[in-house]
Amino acid sequence: xxxFPAPIEELIDEFSRLPGIGKKTAQRLAFFVVKDKKDSAIRxxxxxxxxxxxxxxxxxxxxxxDKDKCSICSNASRDRSVICVVEDSKDVIAIEKTRExxxxxxxxxxxxxxxxxxxxxxxxxxxxxxxxxxxxxNELILATNPTIEGxxxxxxxxxxxxxxxxxxxxxxxxxxxxxxxxxxxxxxLSKALEGRRKI
Amino acid sequence: xxxFPAPIEELIDEFSRLPGIGKKTAQRLAFFVVKDKKDSAIRxxxxxxxxxxxxxxxxxxxxxxDKDKCSICSNASRDRSVICVVEDSKDVIAIEKTRExxxxxxxxxxxxxxxxxxxxxxxxxxxxxxxxxxxxxNELILATNPTIEGxxxxxxxxxxxxxxxxxxxxxxxxxxxxxxxxxxxxxxLSKALEGRRKI
Numbered sequence: 001x002x003x004f005p006a007p008i009e010e011l012i013d014e015f016s017r018l019p020g021i022g023k024k025t026a027q028r029l030a031f032f033v034v035k036d037k038k039d040s041a042i043r044x045x046x047x048x049x050x051x052x053x054x055x056x057x058x059x060x061x062x063x064x065x066d067k068d069k070c071s072i073c074s075n076a077s078r079d080r081s082v083i084c085v086v087e088d089s090k091d092v093i094a095i096e097k098t099r100e101x102x103x104x105x106x107x108x109x110x111x112x113x114x115x116x117x118x119x120x121x122x123x124x125x126x127x128x129x130x131x132x133x134x135x136x137x138n139e140l141i142l143a144t145n146p147t148i149e150g151x152x153x154x155x156x157x158x159x160x161x162x163x164x165x166x167x168x169x170x171x172x173x174x175x176x177x178x179x180x181x182x183x184x185x186x187x188x189l190s191k192a193l194e195g196r197r198k199i
Numbered sequence: 200x201x202x203f204p205a206p207i208e209e210l211i212d213e214f215s216r217l218p219g220i221g222k223k224t225a226q227r228l229a230f231f232v233v234k235d236k237k238d239s240a241i242r243x244x245x246x247x248x249x250x251x252x253x254x255x256x257x258x259x260x261x262x263x264x265d266k267d268k269c270s271i272c273s274n275a276s277r278d279r280s281v282i283c284v285v286e287d288s289k290d291v292i293a294i295e296k297t298r299e300x301x302x303x304x305x306x307x308x309x310x311x312x313x314x315x316x317x318x319x320x321x322x323x324x325x326x327x328x329x330x331x332x333x334x335x336x337n338e339l340i341l342a343t344n345p346t347i348e349g350x351x352x353x354x355x356x357x358x359x360x361x362x363x364x365x366x367x368x369x370x371x372x373x374x375x376x377x378x379x380x381x382x383x384x385x386x387x388l389s390k391a392l393e394g395r396r397k398i
Contacts, residue, residue: 004292005265007253011246017239019231020224030250031289032218034263038251040216045247047210051232052240054206064233066204090230093203 008034060131062107062124064089072096072105079103081138085128085157087111087145090182095143098190103141106131111149112156118149120156128157132166139167141196145181146171158199169196207233259330261306261323263288271295271304278302280337284327284356286310286344294342302340305330310348311355317348319355327356331365338366345372 003009008030015026033041057063058070061083065071072078072092082103086092092105110123120126132140142157144150158168172195184192202208207229214225232240256262257269260282264270271277271291281302285291291304307322319325331339341356343349357367372390374383383391 004288005254005263005269007246007249007265008263011250014243014246017243018228020227025219027289028219029217033247033250034254034288036251041247041251044213044216045244047206047213048232048240048244048247050206051210051229052235052237055204055233064204064207066206089203089233090226 004030057107057109061105062109062127063092063105064107077102081136082141083128083131083137083139084141084143085154086143086181087150087153088182091143091145094182094184094189095193098186098193100190100193101141103139108144108153111144111147111153113149113152123153125157129160132161132164137166139169141193142168142170142199143181146179154199168199170199172196203229256306256308260304261308261326262291262304263306276301280335281340282327282331282336282338283340283342284353285342286349286352290342290344300340302338307343307352310343310346310352312348312351322352324356328359331360331363336365338368341367341369345370 004012011030011033012023012026015021015029016023018026021029033044054066055064056066058065058068058073060069060073063070063072067074079102082101083106084095084101084103085106085108086095087108087110089107092107095101095105106124106128108123108125108128110118112118112120112123131137140157140161142154144153154170158170161168171192181189203211210229210232211222211225214220214228215222217225220228232243253265254263255265257264257272258267259272260269262269262271266273278301281300282305283294283300283302284305284307285294286307286309288306291306294300294304305323305327307324307327309317309322311317311319311322330336339356339360341353343352353369357369360367371394372387373394374380374387374391380388
């Protein structure tokens with residue numbers, strides 16, 4: 001026997017599939033589960049299933065939610081004339097933490113990236129255009145990541161809307177270029193919101 | 200909303216409990232699960248439960264197994280007169296990989312550590328003594344870790360058995376093969392000198 005019993009090997013394989021988890025870490029995690037209290041392990045197992053069963057996209061903004069509409073879209077006090085476009089649900093949390101933004105969001109779930117074969121039709125872009133067409137939107141704040149893909153996505157959207165009278169703005173630089181939006185600190189994000197400019 | 204929906208927060212909390220997984224990594228893992236295919240997530244969830252339901256200790260050596268006896272104890276070709284004592288099931292795998300050892304194992308599941316409040320009665324030591332008493336054992340190889348706790352445990356066991364005629368041996372200390380002499384610590388080098396053999 002140079003292998004672990006089958007159930008442990010299977011769990012190691014499953015943990016290895018997670019991002020940033022190599023074989024050795026997966027082994028360590030699996031053995032933690034082996035030694036963990038049974039009800040703790042059951043809680044972890046159920047938390048995974050719960051996320052799959054209860055989390056889906058908000059029908060308006062495609063943010064993740066456990067309801068039909070997310071807590072932001074269903075909040076009557078939010079300014080429905082401003083939409084902040086982000087790549088990811090985690091970016092919504094980051095911007096919400098600044099307490100500066102009172103509008104709504106639109107989560108693209110990705111960015112245009114020809115290198116990875118991700119085109120405009122692979123992200124929630126058509127849904128954004130329909131949403132703008134069917135609602136009274138005055139301003140669109142493009143808050144995609146300051147990466148090549150994020151910039152390309154913002155350029156693409158601003159060009160799409162260049163013939164409309166919607167004000168299209170981009171988060172100000174202040175966000176370190178090449179950085180990831182979700183890791184930006186609140187002050188930097190606040191400054192970036194405050195200094196947004198028409199593009 | 201500055202938090203994620205409840206099911207995601209719960210999963211982040213559960214992942215954070217795992218060793219070496221901080222808040223940010225837990226978040227990244229939780230979002231991987233959100234975006235993962237449903238059947239993959241179910242496989243992970245079930246693998247965790249399977250480990251808890253199917254893995255237990257071998258009734259002889261306390262190695263982990265999904266049967267009554269582990270594959271080593273139930274292998275008739277192993278030499279039942281030699282028992283190698285290790286702290287952990289992972290150590291069994293490490294020694295098995297050498298293909299040098301043909302005896303049986305005994306997994307203590309820990310080491311004596313007064314600092315952490317772990318005494319001889321907290322590890323599978325009484326079970327080892329009973330096992331030696333009830334079986335024909337000629338040699339006990341102490342393969343606990345070369346740490347203070349591991350050494351203390353080995354010392355304790357060797358003293359317990361000093362009145363018997365069982366040969367008690369300890370794994371040799373020395374320079375790791377492939378290692379570089381200049382990086383070896385002083386204690387290891389001392390042990391290597393002390394244990395030098397005629398070639």
